[in-house]
Amino acid sequence: MEPLILVDQVTKAYRSGTVEIQALRNISLSIDRGRMASITGRSGSGKSTLLNVLTGIDRPSRGIVRIAGTSPVSLTENELAVWRGRTIGIVFQFFQLLPTLTVAENVILPMDFCNTWPAAERKDRALALLERVGIAEQAQKFPSSLSGGQQQRAAIARALANDPPILVADEPTGNLDSRTARSIFSLFQQLAAGGKTIVVVTHETEFDAVFDQRIELEDGTVLRSTEPQENTSCALVS
Numbered sequence: 611m612e613p614l615i616l617v618d619q620v621t622k623a624y625r626s627g628t629v630e631i632q633a634l635r636n637i638s639l640s641i642d643r644g645r646m647a648s649i650t651g652r653s654g655s656g657k658s659t660l661l662n663v664l665t666g667i668d669r670p671s672r673g674i675v676r677i678a679g680t681s682p683v684s685l686t687e688n689e690l691a692v693w694r695g696r697t698i699g700i701v702f703q704f705f706q707l708l709p710t711l712t713v714a715e716n717v718i719l720p721m722d723f724c725n726t727w728p729a730a731e732r733k734d735r736a737l738a739l740l741e742r743v744g745i746a747e748q749a750q751k752f753p754s755s756l757s758g759g760q761q762q763r764a765a766i767a768r769a770l771a772n773d774p775p776i777l778v779a780d781e782p783t784g785n786l787d788s789r790t791a792r793s794i795f796s797l798f799q800q801l802a803a804g805g806k807t808i809v810v811v812t813h814e815t816e817f818d819a820v821f822d823q824r825i826e827l828e829d830g831t832v833l834r835s836t837e838p839q840e841n842t843s844c845a846l847v848s
């Protein structure tokens with residue numbers, strides 16, 4: 611069976627004047643359902659470009675990307691936005707919650723956009739998701755009154771709004787202290803144990819052991835990729 615995330619001989623080149631920069635050079639990798647994978651590498655190694663081609667934000671210059679059987683490049687801009695909403699939840703370093711909406715409203719927003727749940731069910735679903743990430747009591751507050759860790763939990767609930775099979779997180783703990791970071795990685799592990807596939811770009815080597823697949827980039831190539839094996843991840847799950 612095809613892996614959930616398939617990247618096959620992908621090159622992404624940017625042209626700057628007469629110079630061509632290859633951000634990704636013929637890279638191949640796959641990530642199976644239920645995995646928690648990290649993407650690491652120095653600044654400029656191609657991590658953001660890889661995330662962008664996975665999420666369909668950017669098109670590869672060459673090669674194949676297939677996510678849950680769909681090739682994002684085959685979709686129109688409108689189809690792509692809906693596909694992304696239903697297939698990939700994205701979590702950012704600085705949370706990117708809308709400050710004028712309550713936490714619950716932030717979680718409802720992607721459901722309104724993708725129309726995956728009847729309007730009458732969205733609020734209850736948002737509250738259930740906030741409960742699942744451990745901040746039910748913050749639902750009616752505005753993001754600015756939450757701690758960084760709580761804001762990231764709200765952002766994770768928002769990323770889960772349309773029940774996508776994949777969560778992609780770009781330096782999700784880069785702005786959090788180490789204890790809070792640990793609790794966020796533990797939450798990711800619980801989600802992976804529940805069947806979500808989690809892909810995390812991270813600089814933090816302290817949490818290497820929580821990942822069951824580690825992909826290290828260097829100059830747009832895969833320097834190392836640990837083979838996924840059963841029971842290799844360290845259990846933070848409580």
Ligand code: ADP
Binds near residue numbers: 633651
């Ligand atoms: P990382 O996320 O690991 O820091 P990036 O994927 O952002 O790496 O960048 C990889 C390489 O591609 C770098 O050399 C960067 O300068 C270049 N690059 C990224 N985006 C662009 C762009 N839009 N135009 C030109 N060069 C780019």
